[in-house]
Amino acid sequence: MENKLFSVHQFLCYNRTMSDHYEFPYPSKELESRHPFSVYEHERLSEEVMEAKAKDFYHKMDARRSVRMFSPDPVPQKLIELAIQAASTAPSGAHKQPWTFVATNDPEIKREIRAAAEEEEEKNYLENRMNEEWQEALAPLGTDHHKEFLQVAPWIIVLFEQRYETLSDGTTLKNYYVKESVGIAAGMFITALHHMGLATLTHTPTPMKFLNTILGRPKNERPFVLFPVGYPLEGVKVPDLNRKELNEIFTTVF
Numbered sequence: 001m002e003n004k005l006f007s008v009h010q011f012l013c014y015n016r017t018m019s020d021h022y023e024f025p026y027p028s029k030e031l032e033s034r035h036p037f038s039v040y041e042h043e044r045l046s047e048e049v050m051e052a053k054a055k056d057f058y059h060k061m062d063a064r065r066s067v068r069m070f071s072p073d074p075v076p077q078k079l080i081e082l083a084i085q086a087a088s089t090a091p092s093g094a095h096k097q098p099w100t101f102v103a104t105n106d107p108e109i110k111r112e113i114r115a116a117a118e119e120e121e122e123k124n125y126l127e128n129r130m131n132e133e134w135q136e137a138l139a140p141l142g143t144d145h146h147k148e149f150l151q152v153a154p155w156i157i158v159l160f161e162q163r164y165e166t167l168s169d170g171t172t173l174k175n176y177y178v179k180e181s182v183g184i185a186a187g188m189f190i191t192a193l194h195h196m197g198l199a200t201l202t203h204t205p206t207p208m209k210f211l212n213t214i215l216g217r218p219k220n221e222r223p224f225v226l227f228p229v230g231y232p233l234e235g236v237k238v239p240d241l242n243r244k245e246l247n248e249i250f251t252t253v254f
Helices: 002-019 029-034 047-062 077-087 107-126 132-141 178-196 210-215
Strands: 099-104 155-162 164-166 172-174 221-230
Touching: 047 178, 077 099, 077 155, 077 178, 099 107, 099 178, 107 155, 107 210, 155 178, 155 210, 178 221, 210 221
Parallel strands: none
Antiparallel strands: 099 155, 155 221, 164 172
């Protein structure tokens, strides 16, 4: 207990020392007088605990795969909602949160989405809208214009980016760093699904404007990515791919 208390004391002293290093502390007194702020509650863990947690999380996420064959078994809506809530904690430009998640498990709507997606994908794969280099890159995955998973998966969730915000009086406000913000939210959504035991696939049947029509979305929203979500079909196979090693994606500068 004494060691633990001493560590907390050291940590508090360290924080006070570090705060002395800032010539312009955040938030300024003026800013805090005009906008609400609260103390960030953070538990500082030992380096050993952090490393163990990081390794555990890495191994869990390294097991994630994009699935193209789903079980038709139903998934409770509450699980979808919880994954979207997790995704909504993503950082965003000026905290605008420029995203809308639209979910459906309606068989007829899923059928419409599949038909429209396959129509676009036929042009991509069979009418050379995707160039030879692109198709060559996709060859190891074995993808084509057939998208049966859009009907079989119990849920389809479409993530829309809000290019601007429309107010109740009809005026608009600009959103900032929209694609960056929505991309981070998409990654957190995928992570949340995998963490709870569900599978998904990022599907972008370019162009995707048909999703606005089928799902009745307003002009300020643009489809960003489509996620079929469900349990993986028992025995489903995925490409046996290797991810890049750390030294291929990470470097340090001193």
